[in-house]
Amino acid sequence: MRITDIVFDIGGVLADFRLKEFLMEKGFDAAMIRRIVKASVLTEYWGRFERGEISEEETLRGFAQADPAIADELREAYSNVSGMLTARDYAIPLVRGLKAAGYGVWYLSNYSKKAYDECGSSLSFMPYMDGGVVSFRAGMTKPDPNVYRLLLADCGLDPAACAFVDDTPENVDVARALGFTGIVFTSYEGLIRALARLGIAPGEI
Numbered sequence: 001m002r003i004t005d006i007v008f009d010i011g012g013v014l015a016d017f018r019l020k021e022f023l024m025e026k027g028f029d030a031a032m033i034r035r036i037v038k039a040s041v042l043t044e045y046w047g048r049f050e051r052g053e054i055s056e057e058e059t060l061r062g063f064a065q066a067d068p069a070i071a072d073e074l075r076e077a078y079s080n081v082s083g084m085l086t087a088r089d090y091a092i093p094l095v096r097g098l099k100a101a102g103y104g105v106w107y108l109s110n111y112s113k114k115a116y117d118e119c120g121s122s123l124s125f126m127p128y129m130d131g132g133v134v135s136f137r138a139g140m141t142k143p144d145p146n147v148y149r150l151l152l153a154d155c156g157l158d159p160a161a162c163a164f165v166d167d168t169p170e171n172v173d174v175a176r177a178l179g180f181t182g183i184v185f186t187s188y189e190g191l192i193r194a195l196a197r198l199g200i201a202p203g204e205i
Contacts, residue, residue, distance in 0.1 A: 001160045003181060003198050005104035007132070007151065009142075010111070012167035013185045014091040014125055022084045023077055032070070036077050039067035049112045052136035056114055082118045090188050091125040097202025099128060107132030108151050108164075110141045131155055142166070143174040152178075163198060165191060 011017035019041070023033045040046055045062030048054045054062070060078065064071035098105050107129055113136040120126075133151045140147035152159060159179035166172050172182035183194045195201065 001158070003103075003163050003200060004161045005106060005157055006098055006163045006165065006195075006200070007106045007108050007157075007175075007180070008129075009166035009168070009171065009185070010107055010109035010123065011085060013165055013191075014095075014107075015085045015087050015123060017085055019084060022081070025083070026077060028073065028077065032073060035067055035070055036074060039063050039070065039074060040078070047110075047141055049114075050110045050135045050141050051139050052113060053139070059112075078114075080118060081115055083122070085115065085119040086122050087124050088188075092128060094188075094202060095125045095128045098200070099130075100203035101201060102203075103200065104157075105129045106151070106155055106157070107134070108142065108148065109133075110135040112136050142168070142171045145174055145178060148175060148178050148180075163195070163200070 008014055019037065020033055023036060028036065040063045043062060043066050045054065045059050048062075049056070049059040060075055063074045063078075067074070095105050105128070107126070109132070111134045116134060116136065131154075133147060133154060135141040135147065138147050138150050140150070142148070148159075151157065159175075162180050163183055164172060164175035164180040165183045165185050166175070167185040169184050172184050176182040181198065183191065185191055
């Protein structure tokens with residue numbers, strides 16, 4: 001079946017998730033950044049927050065349980081996350097070019113409501129997309145197969161006609177198992193080559 005739609009992950013594909021740089025800009029040194037990341041991203045509370053299961057305050061308390069000595073630093077680190085995500089330079093031209101070539105362009109991404117709200121102005125490519133699913137609204141995160149199924153149902157997509165692009169191989173494996181054509185993102189140039197092999201080329205904008 002011909003590919004008619006492309007589904008993108010956001011962070012690591014269309015936008016940079018620049019957590020370490022963001023924390024450096026807040027004045028934390030390398031050792032503290034390692035502790036903050038370990039006590040936040042690497043805990044269950046990060047995923048639960050992305051799924052919308054717990055509030056921001058509950059999330060911060062959970063992070064503090066992982067490393068009580070830096071509870072204040074954790075709160076400062078995540079008090080405002082504007083700037084943690086920034087759109088990549090090619091994002092808008094890529095999305096608009098695919099749209100100009102007649103493809104549907106969608107997103108499926110893991111995001112907390114806080115990140116989505118506070119980094120929204122940086123995700124300048126999203127208004128050009130046809131729609132999609134973010135985890136805090138779905139109550140599920142990738143690689144749960146059900147969040148892919150929700151995308152298909154909500155957006156009226158046929159997986160056999162969709163290419164799925166993500167920088168996490170596990171997420172791509174699940175997409176393939178559900179019938180998508182999977183592309184593991186490693187670079188923009190690699191993505192363009194992978195799309196070309198499928199007969200897909202962005203149009204002129």
